[in-house]
Amino acid sequence: MSSPEAYAKPVPVPDPDSAPFWAGCREQRLMIQHCDDCSRHQFPPSNICAHCGSGRLSWKQASGAGKVFSWIVVRHPVPRPVYIDDVPYVVALVELAEGVRMPSNVVGCAPEDVVADMPLKVAFKQVTEEVVLPLFEPA
Amino acid sequence: MGTARRSAYALKDKYAIVGIGTTDYSANSGRTVRALAIEASANAISDAGLKPADVDGIVSYNFNDSAPAIAVATGLDIPNAGYAVDFLAGGNAANLIVLSAVAAIEAGLADTVVCYRAMNGRSGFRLGGGREFRALGPTQYTAPFGWITYPQAMAMWCRRYQIEYGLTPEQLGNVAVTLRENAVLNPRAMQRKPMTMDDYLASRPIVDPFRMFDICLETDGACAVVVTSAERARDMKQKPVYIMGGAYGGGPQQGDDLFDCIRWPDHSKNYSHYIADDLWRSAGVTPNDVDVAEIYDCFTYSILMQLEGLGFCGLGEAGSYIADGHIRRDGKLPVNTHGGLLSEGYIHGFNHVIEAVEQLRGQSGPRQVPDAEIALTTAGAMTCGSAMILRR
Incomplete structure (x- = not known):
């Protein structure tokens, strides 16, 4: 990547x-919503729990482990012009240990090495x- | 799966498609979308033996890339439309707008409704190029990772299917090759050059597991149909094509826009699994009764998922079902006899309705399925969609 000013991808x-999620990323913490009534997590965030309809949601730091x-x-x-230097790149639906899915990139290995259920861990990138x-x- | 709703489409054979119209399909129409919409609609009205003054409803769907219903009504000089609606929707709505026309007539809002889709899909707004290049609302969780275009979206579903059931490049290639065989016989088709499996396999990798020939065309053009009651249809110029049944829907957690599938339960299955019960129940027929099927094929893969979802074969069996030749023109379920979105053109799925009507009227020339009596049309590939059963 070149200088931050030249960053041409969607930010x-x-x-x-979503503000707490992105604020968490700035602190290298993967924050996801947790329902204080049914104890399940959800992502993306919402104003109510998609499982039980409760409005009692809090933000919890996820372990960062997924597959x-x-x-x-x-x-x-x-x-x-934006992605010519990036291809081939991997986009994955990552299933977090907390049971929610999150789109992201898999980095640090060749695209050919990615397989289903491969264990992953979060790696923040500014x-x-x-x-x-x-x-x-x-x- | 997909618990059937308590109600289903309940107007079997009470409404009919009485007129169809199209423009040329091209890569550069050199015309406004408004002009394309008016031409296709005027052709459909004339095909029905009607005049614009006989029409009092108009409905379409678009992604802010079309001429709105009132503009087309104005251009055609429809005197006083009692139903004029634009759905902000994708290919999932291609059958829904016809069902909504029926609903409007049944409610007494209109008597005769034109349904259309018009787009400069190649020379103007290119859906395949992705949504707006920004990351807010639902796209804030996808676009920052370079997950932007519809081929990229659908490849994620296809891969999940591959993980669940196994899927070879040749199994996808069979779809592309079979549909091209039909397009070769279709004067309206944009791609009429024969395609071999080697051609398919040699086509450029776009986004694994998709090659170029897994992805539909981009098209400038328009299609329209005229819908009215079966009673009025009896006196019209064309033999009516009756709407036996229909359904719209999807599963739980469809997401915040058409691309979003983060919360979708199982990406090896799409909307078709959830509407199948309602669809077949509404028409009172089974998959075995279908003579010709025009199945939404924005990608090769979407046909596999819908064959399974609608019950033409079992889960994970679509690849071998297709390899056995069942979807060929002389097979037990001829699919996309016009060449589909993959080889005829991409009028966002509405061209499937045109082809189904022509097949049921016996007007399909060399690609005609002999004695086709019942047709299936479907619309959609991911979390939501619509379908109809039509009969002559």
């Missing part, structure tokens, strides 16, 4: 539901002055 715009639920290998860059993304690498 997340936090909203009232590959599904993955793709992007070979054709779209838009071309991409602009304000934004840190939660990526995953082989555990």
Whole structure:
């Protein structure tokens, strides 16, 4: 990656539901919502629990452990100028130990080495002055 | 799966498609989307033996890439539409708008409704290029990781299916090759050059597990149909094609937009698994009764998932079902007899409705399925979608 000013990829715009998640990433903490009534987690965040409808939600730090639920290998860059230096890259639906799924990139291994259920751990990456993304690498 | 809802479409054979119209399908129409929509709609109205003054409803779906219903009503000079609606929706709505036209007529809002989809899908707004290049709302969890385009979205589903059941490149290739065989016989099709399995396998990798020929075309063009009651249909120019049944839906946790599938329970199954019971129940027929099936094929893979979801074969069996030749024109379930979105063109699934009507009227020329009496049309590939059973 070149200088942060030149970062051309989409950067997340936090909203009232998601602000604690992105703020957590800036502190290298993977924060996900936890329902204080049914004790389940959810991601992406919402104003109520998708499992039981409760509004009693709190934010808990996830362990950062997960595994590959599904993955793709992007070979054709779209838009071309933005991703031409990145292809091939891996996007995975990561199943966290807490039972929720999260899209991310798998880094730190060849795309060909990614397999289903492969154990992963979170690896934070600062991409602009304000934004840190939660990526995953082989555990 | 997919608990059937207590109610289902309950107007079997009471409504009919009485007119169809299209424009040319091309990569560069050189025309406004409004002009394409008006031409296809006017053709459908004329095909029905009607005039615009006989129409009093109009409905379409778009991604902010089309001419709105009132613009087309204005262009056609429909005097006073009692139902004029634009669905902000993707291919999942291609059958829903027809069912909504029926609902509007049944409710007394209109008597005769034009349904259309128009797009400059290649020269104008290209759906395949991805959504807006930004990361807010649902896209804040996807776009920052370079997960942006529909091929990238659907590849994730296809991979999950592959993990669950196994899937070879040749099994996907069989779909592309079979549909191309149909397109070769279709003068409307954009891709009429024969395709071999070697051609398929040699096509460029785009996003694993998809190659170029797993991905549908991008098209400028429009299609329209006219819907009215069976009673009015009896006196019209064309033999009516009756709407036997239909369904729209999906499963739980469909997500915050069409791309979002983070919470979807099982990506080896799509919306079709959830609407199957309602669909077959509404029409009172079974998969064995279908003579021709026009199945939403934004990607090769989506056909496999819908064959399983709608019960034409068991879970994980679609690859071998297709390899056995069952979806070929001379097979037990001819699929996408026009070449589909993969080889005829991408009018966002509405061209499937046109082809089904032509097949049931016996107007499909060299690609005609002999004596086709009952057709299935489907629309959608991921968490939500619609389908209809039509009969002559």
